[in-house]
Amino acid sequence: MITIALSKGRIFEETLPLLAAAGVVPSEAPESSRKLIIGTNRDDVRLIIVRASDVPTYVQYGAADLGVAGRDVLIEHGGAGLYQPLDLDIAKCRLMVAVQNGFDYDGAVKQGARLRIATKYTDQAREHFAAKGVHVDLIKLYGSMELAPLVGLADAIVDLVSTGGTLKANDLVAVEHIRDISSRLIVNQAALKLKEERIQPMIEAFAGAIGR
Numbered sequence: 205m206i207t208i209a210l211s212k213g214r215i216f217e218e219t220l221p222l223l224a225a226a227g228v229v230p231s232e233a234p235e236s237s238r239k240l241i242i243g244t245n246r247d248d249v250r251l252i253i254v255r256a257s258d259v260p261t262y263v264q265y266g267a268a269d270l271g272v273a274g275r276d277v278l279i280e281h282g283g284a285g286l287y288q289p290l291d292l293d294i295a296k297c298r299l300m301v302a303v304q305n306g307f308d309y310d311g312a313v314k315q316g317a318r319l320r321i322a323t324k325y326t327d328q329a330r331e332h333f334a335a336k337g338v339h340v341d342l343i344k345l346y347g348s349m350e351l352a353p354l355v356g357l358a359d360a361i362v363d364l365v366s367t368g369g370t371l372k373a374n375d376l377v378a379v380e381h382i383r384d385i386s387s388r389l390i391v392n393q394a395a396l397k398l399k400e401e402r403i404q405p406m407i408e409a410f411a412g413a414i415g416r
């Protein structure tokens with residue numbers, strides 16, 4: 205059996221064409237089912253549905269052989285035990301610093317002010333501000349980061365931006381680009397050796413379908 209870990213929503217939807225290229229069609233959609241293990245048209249392939257940030261953990265420990273995870277999530281996880289053969293060029297966005305409209309970010313940084321930063325991405329935020337020599341207090345959040353500057357919880361946020369619609373709707377502006385993000389295929393290193401004859405063709409099928 206080959207087990208593939210995916211998260212609901214954009215990762216599942218954008219991985220469907222890649223799975224199809226490998227001859228894998230899920231037997232139901234996670235959005236309309238409460239099942240966490242989803243069968244496919246292939247007896248030897250199943251999907252497990254987990255939180256986006258948990259995908260690397262399932263693959264690291266071998267509970268899933270393969271998975272699809274954002275670069276944002278992979279950097280926070282650290283990547284131990286994971287082989288990352290392909291950038292799938294899906295779920296594309298940017299990790300950015302944003303502040304409320306009117307907040308003088310450059311001025312605050314120049315003055316050497318200590319900034320309060322709300323984010324789910326504490327490791328990447330710490331590294332970004334340390335490299336700039338800016339002192340920060342990090343406030344860990346698990347979602348809706350855009351709210352933090354509006355209610356005085358933080359001076360700035362580090363979050364993902366795609367269309368910019370969420371920032372705009374909440375009177376925020378992006379002030380720094382940290383990195384471009386897309387999702388990657390990740391593979392458990394031991395599984396790749398033990399099940400190579402079934403996993404390698406899947407990697408090749410995914411590779412051939414990227415960007416189609």
Ligand SMILES: Nc1ncnc2c1ncn2[C@@H]1O[C@H](COP(=O)(O)OP(=O)(O)OP(=O)(O)O)[C@@H](O)[C@H]1O
Nearest residue numbers: 213214255256257274275276277295296297364366
């Ligand atoms: N607006 C976006 N546009 C494109 N890609 C995005 C966007 N937001 C997030 N992503 C990418 O898709 C991945 C999955 O995002 P998704 O919103 O499904 O999960 P999440 O809610 O961030 O995670 P969790 O459920 O673990 O809190 C992210 O890790 C990121 O790489």
Ligand SMILES: O=P(O)(O)OC[C@H]1O[C@H](OP(=O)(O)OP(=O)(O)O)[C@H](O)[C@@H]1O
Nearest residue numbers: 347348363364365366367368369370371
């Ligand atoms: O620039 P935009 O196109 O508006 O996208 C940015 C938003 O997308 C992500 O949230 P998502 O839609 O995944 O919501 P969730 O993570 O809170 O489920 C991210 O956390 C931003 O809030």
